[in-house]
Amino acid sequence: xxxxxxxxxxxxxxxxxxxxxxxxxxxxxxxxxxxxxxxxxxxxxxxxxxxxxxxxxxxxxxxxxxxxxxxxxxxxxxxxxxxxxxxxxxxxxxxxxxxxxxxxxxxxxxxxxxxxxxxxxxxxxxxxxxxxxxxxxxxxxxxxxxxxxxxxxxxxxxxxxxxxxxxxxxxxxxxxxxxxxxxxxxxxxxxxxxxxxxxxxxxxxxxxxxxxxxxxxxxxxxxxxxxxxxxxxxxxxxxxxxxxxxxxxxxxxxxxxxxxxxxxxxxxxxxxxxxxxxxxxxxxxxxxxxxxxxxxxxxxxxxxxxxxxxxxxxxxxxxxxxxxxxxxxxxxxxxxxxxxxxxxxxxxxxxxxxxxxxxx
Amino acid sequence: xxxxxxxxxxxxxxxxxxxxxxxxxxxxxxxxxxxxxxxxxxxxxxxxxxxxxxxxxxxxxxxxxxxxxxxxxxxxxxxxxxxxxxxxxxxxxxxxxxxxxxxxxxxxxxxxxxxxxxxxxxxxxxxxxxxxxxxxxxxxxxxxxxxxxxxxxxxxxxxxxxxxxxxxxxxxxxxxxxxxxxxxxxxxxxxxxxxxxxxxxxxxxxxxxxxxxxxxxxxxxxxxxxxxxxxxxxxxxxxxxxxxxxxxxxxxxxxxxxxxxxxxxxxxxxxxxxxxxxxxxxxxxxxxxxxxxxxxxxxxxxxxxxxxxxxxxxxxxxxxxxxxxxxxxxxxxxxxxxxxxxxxxxxxxxxxxxxxxxxx
Numbered sequence: 001x002x003x004x005x006x007x008x009x010x011x012x013x014x015x016x017x018x019x020x021x022x023x024x025x026x027x028x029x030x031x032x033x034x035x036x037x038x039x040x041x042x043x044x045x046x047x048x049x050x051x052x053x054x055x056x057x058x059x060x061x062x063x064x065x066x067x068x069x070x071x072x073x074x075x076x077x078x079x080x081x082x083x084x085x086x087x088x089x090x091x092x093x094x095x096x097x098x099x100x101x102x103x104x105x106x107x108x109x110x111x112x113x114x115x116x117x118x119x120x121x122x123x124x125x126x127x128x129x130x131x132x133x134x135x136x137x138x139x140x141x142x143x144x145x146x147x148x149x150x151x152x153x154x155x156x157x158x159x160x161x162x163x164x165x166x167x168x169x170x171x172x173x174x175x176x177x178x179x180x181x182x183x184x185x186x187x188x189x190x191x192x193x194x195x196x197x198x199x200x201x202x203x204x205x206x207x208x209x210x211x212x213x214x215x216x217x218x219x220x221x222x223x224x225x226x227x228x229x230x231x232x233x234x235x236x237x238x239x240x241x242x243x244x245x246x247x248x249x250x251x252x253x254x255x256x257x258x259x260x261x262x263x264x265x266x267x268x269x270x271x272x273x274x275x276x277x278x279x280x281x282x283x284x285x286x287x288x289x290x291x292x293x294x295x296x297x298x299x300x301x302x303x304x305x306x307x308x309x310x311x312x313x314x315x316x317x318x319x320x321x322x323x324x325x326x327x328x329x330x331x332x333x334x335x336x337x338x339x340x341x342x343x344x345x346x347x348x349x350x351x352x353x354x355x356x357x358x359x360x
Numbered sequence: 361x362x363x364x365x366x367x368x369x370x371x372x373x374x375x376x377x378x379x380x381x382x383x384x385x386x387x388x389x390x391x392x393x394x395x396x397x398x399x400x401x402x403x404x405x406x407x408x409x410x411x412x413x414x415x416x417x418x419x420x421x422x423x424x425x426x427x428x429x430x431x432x433x434x435x436x437x438x439x440x441x442x443x444x445x446x447x448x449x450x451x452x453x454x455x456x457x458x459x460x461x462x463x464x465x466x467x468x469x470x471x472x473x474x475x476x477x478x479x480x481x482x483x484x485x486x487x488x489x490x491x492x493x494x495x496x497x498x499x500x501x502x503x504x505x506x507x508x509x510x511x512x513x514x515x516x517x518x519x520x521x522x523x524x525x526x527x528x529x530x531x532x533x534x535x536x537x538x539x540x541x542x543x544x545x546x547x548x549x550x551x552x553x554x555x556x557x558x559x560x561x562x563x564x565x566x567x568x569x570x571x572x573x574x575x576x577x578x579x580x581x582x583x584x585x586x587x588x589x590x591x592x593x594x595x596x597x598x599x600x601x602x603x604x605x606x607x608x609x610x611x612x613x614x615x616x617x618x619x620x621x622x623x624x625x626x627x628x629x630x631x632x633x634x635x636x637x638x639x640x641x642x643x644x645x646x647x648x649x650x651x652x653x654x655x656x657x658x659x660x661x662x663x664x665x666x667x668x669x670x671x672x673x674x675x676x677x678x679x680x681x682x683x684x685x686x687x688x689x690x691x692x693x694x695x696x697x698x699x700x701x702x703x704x705x706x707x708x709x710x711x712x713x714x715x716x717x718x719x720x
Contacts, residue, residue: 030485035515057509065509078476116438149417149425155395160522169529
């Protein structure tokens, strides 16, 4: 209980300069940006959590841990949900809590099996709200073919929470023998995205701020495990799957580029973004490449398999608008660039600050 | 997103009248007591969660779900921790988050293997506090032989949380072939407890209220998986293990009596309670049988194996003060009674209301 820093500070070998900032100064406090999924989140992870919990499964920094029990390969993941508001176009905190955790398992190519659901309730929350959200959570779980097998409920005093927070953790089983990891991208690989970006973040923001957008934008919240299974069934050589949630596509690609020690170059005109989302982003001064998604995946695949992968994505209802958006290059390690239609290039850094707090 | 109740309302057959209250009225709100581990918690579970998430693993209402993956038996559990204050005599929210989840696995006779750790941080929390608590969590995990393999961090605005909340979920592997369940107690069985009751609750309360107790009472927060392994190694016929956390011994025994459709009779003079805890309880108007423990277990065992079990408990550092405290009887299903030294008997109901909110 003294204030000294943890002593086991061995950083994993896969960390790059871009994701390994100078230590957080002592005396600092938690900022909203520490939950953004961007630079400040990475600082917390690299300065506090990785050195403290130092172990190989965690050090891979994937969306899920791969562990082995008596020879069975399991994926294990956890996510807390603090999204505000609780209900939004296209979903609610209950369905989101299922999709988020199912997708973290799916990004490891795992078949999701079991979920836990733990609720932190604020005194005064209407029980009808809890009923609705529990029913939505269960309906989403049923649709994914997973069972909520264990749970927990805590209550905090009025003013010490915000309605309700949900943690879901999940277990999946891994049948493939690919080594999927954000550290596996190689120069020449292609970058695919399963559909248009930014829907979730803009749907939440529009709801929260009461924006009267011309067309209501729905969250893309959806479970991706069947889409991943379809991709794996092609036999293509995938390097990794990621769902670009908090921090958006830009932060996800920065993580992959840093962990793989490669560059990534995007073709701007290839990156799908709905017109309404682009319009809302212009209105709000946001870049859709930094806005959260909850039903999209990024796949890194060996170049010769890119068209096969694209075909498999487009055959699936959740991948109809998939595109090959870029290439892994032998450029400066950790650098992501966007080549515009005019031929110029701009750097795409990780998200700084707290563009959209409490998006999931 | 309508306000109707979930339709899949089949309740498990193991529920008894005592744990199956009349439906919560519509329009009601969450009360602090819904997190107490007592009557109101049971109402939430039986009226909302069980009918909604209806599945056999959950319906057993054990501290952990038992699931099977390719023939391997796994235990899976989740717990959120909202204890206040974050640091208390004998531990902190970090070590507690490990012990609580390890113990939920241990009560199923599982060997704990992997933990997740998910943090909900309030904006403004000193990073040094996060460092200290992460280090404590890791130290507790290391001491238990479990690895924190996956994690998550969310941040909420100042005033929307309370410093930090932690969720830990855990996976363990089950090697024994006993059917351990709170529904398995049979008339004649003996009830054992591994040591004196109420230390954790009184330690938290004393710290929170700034009580100047004569002797500082330490939380009993401790991992019980090795103690359970020692018990299982005796080959005794155990019916179930439970750790009497929120709601205390009284609530735990009420759950067992209800789920097993039996009565339980305690011998008051056999129930171990430290003098200081008894004194503090008298001062505060609390009954130690309702006060939370975080390093004690209750075991129900076949009568002829009770002395063997007691011997194994007392040989272990965490069970030196173990006692046989009562008997399962063929009395009214779900009723727990305490026989006093004077020969009179009193009913020991589940905890009502919110005796000690945010104890874990």
